[in-house]
Amino acid sequence: MNSGCLSNHDFNSDINRAGTASLKYDGRQTMFGTAEVIPLWVADMDFAAPQAVTRALAERAAHPVYGYTVYPDSLYESLIDWLRRRHDWEVQREWIVMCPGVVPSLHAAVMAFAESGDSVIVQPPVYFPFFSAVTSTGRQLAHNPLRLANNRYSIDFDHLEQCAAEARLLLLCSPHNPVGRVWSKQELECVLRIARKHDLVIFSDEIHADLVYAGNKHHTLSTLAGTLGESAPHIITAVAPSKTFNIPGLNLSTLVVPDPGCRRALVQAFEAMHVSAANPFSIAAFEAAYREGEAWLEALLVYLRQSRDYVAEYLTAHLPEIRLIEPEGTYLLWLDCRALKAELGINDAELRHFFVHEAGVGMSPGTLFGEAGSGFMRMNIGAPRHIIKTALEGIKKAERGARQRTTSARSL
Numbered sequence: 001m002n003s004g005c006l007s008n009h010d011f012n013s014d015i016n017r018a019g020t021a022s023l024k025y026d027g028r029q030t031m032f033g034t035a036e037v038i039p040l041w042v043a044d045m046d047f048a049a050p051q052a053v054t055r056a057l058a059e060r061a062a063h064p065v066y067g068y069t070v071y072p073d074s075l076y077e078s079l080i081d082w083l084r085r086r087h088d089w090e091v092q093r094e095w096i097v098m099c100p101g102v103v104p105s106l107h108a109a110v111m112a113f114a115e116s117g118d119s120v121i122v123q124p125p126v127y128f129p130f131f132s133a134v135t136s137t138g139r140q141l142a143h144n145p146l147r148l149a150n151n152r153y154s155i156d157f158d159h160l161e162q163c164a165a166e167a168r169l170l171l172l173c174s175p176h177n178p179v180g181r182v183w184s185k186q187e188l189e190c191v192l193r194i195a196r197k198h199d200l201v202i203f204s205d206e207i208h209a210d211l212v213y214a215g216n217k218h219h220t221l222s223t224l225a226g227t228l229g230e231s232a233p234h235i236i237t238a239v240a241p242s243k244t245f246n247i248p249g250l251n252l253s254t255l256v257v258p259d260p261g262c263r264r265a266l267v268q269a270f271e272a273m274h275v276s277a278a279n280p281f282s283i284a285a286f287e288a289a290y291r292e293g294e295a296w297l298e299a300l301l302v303y304l305r306q307s308r309d310y311v312a313e314y315l316t317a318h319l320p321e322i323r324l325i326e327p328e329g330t331y332l333l334w335l336d337c338r339a340l341k342a343e344l345g346i347n348d349a350e351l352r353h354f355f356v357h358e359a360g361v362g363m364s365p366g367t368l369f370g371e372a373g374s375g376f377m378r379m380n381i382g383a384p385r386h387i388i389k390t391a392l393e394g395i396k397k398a399e400r401g402a403r404q405r406t407t408s409a410r411s412l
């Protein structure tokens with residue numbers, strides 16, 4: 001497989017999303033103060049979902065009654081089959097809790113497993129709802145910052161151990177958004193050892209588990225914990241077809257919770273808010289994606305890898321002041337712009353302004369992901385490659401202009 005245009009999987013064509021109430025497109029004015037940016041920010045892709053999904057939605061829409069909905073057995077089976085086939089994970093039906101999204105589940109987990117005032121560990125720079133799930137529920141953040149060395153992030157295990165001694169819950173992002181790490185078996189085993197020693201519950205957000213580049217392997221934390229037997233820490237794993245098949249607007253995800261006590265606590269947290277996720281369209285799309293979307297996903301992974309490599313080569317050749325932290329998974333690229341920022345003598349707000357108003361590219365500012373994100377930007381490459389190319393050329397042009405201005409100002 002070497003083409004992005006495999007059979008009916010076309011990732012090169014433009015699809016006009018403006019005017020579809022799309023956050024990524026129709027939210028540009030609010031987010032960036034202008035609609036004139038190439039939107040490479042919020043984490044959905046500009047690609048058509050697998051045809052099987054579109055067909056299943058059309059078939060369901062053709063039935064004109066859209067009433068209250070239950071989760072059919074076939075829905076659970078589609079997920080169980082997927083996890084067995086793709087992740088070597090044997091999941092029991094009763095472990096599965098359906099929920100409206102991973103972010104609501106983060107909140108529910110924080111409420112279920114930490115009391116008000118308790119510490120919850122996060123590993124910044126990290127997907128920002130990890131912070132708000134803790135602070136908005138009255139719990140305390142315990143930061144265990146990732147370490148960056150030789151252009152690669154890793155977990156500071158000594159510091160994690162110190163945090164674990166005080167905390168109740170760890171929010172693990174695996175694979176990690178935004179730094180793109182797919183944690184190795186050894187790293188995850190180390191996390192498990194610390195959690196076991198300190199009786200820490202782990203919420204393992206594995207929403208990006210299917211989006212892993214060739215040469216890397218995602219390990220489901222729960223399968224590794226299985227080898228620890230009775231003494232394994234309690235793990236809540238979040239999985240979803242939303243990122244994998246580009247259907248996040250349909251709001252259906254799942255938690256896999258083997259421990260009955262943890263499951264009860266989570267279900268109670270959802271029930272306390274009367275949150276229900278069942279909806280006739282999301283269940284149709286979920287099942288079709290897991291049952292029939294695999295070939296589409298394989299083609300997508302090839303396309304994304306080519307785009308990732310394209311960006312890496314472009315930056316090396318034309319914009320060496322911006323360095324790609326090479327991702328092992330996800331379609332989110334973490335760009336180290338610290339050299340550019342220093343060269344232009346600008347702060348984070350000005351860096352953001354530079355990308356939006358001079359380059360015409362709307363990315364997520366690194367500081368959204370915590371202080372450690374200062375000088376970084378997150379670029380979403382889930383778009384046709386020619387769009388990525390145009391964005392990079394816009395950045396190059398703006399960089400040349402800004403450098404000239406800086407040089408002239410310094411020589412005055």
Ligand SMILES: Cc1ncc(COP(=O)(O)O)c(C=O)c1O
Nearest residue numbers: 043101102103127177205207253
């Ligand atoms: C790590 C991570 N978790 C959760 C989400 C969002 O999940 P949901 O839309 O199901 O709330 C995202 C979206 O970018 C993400 O990157």
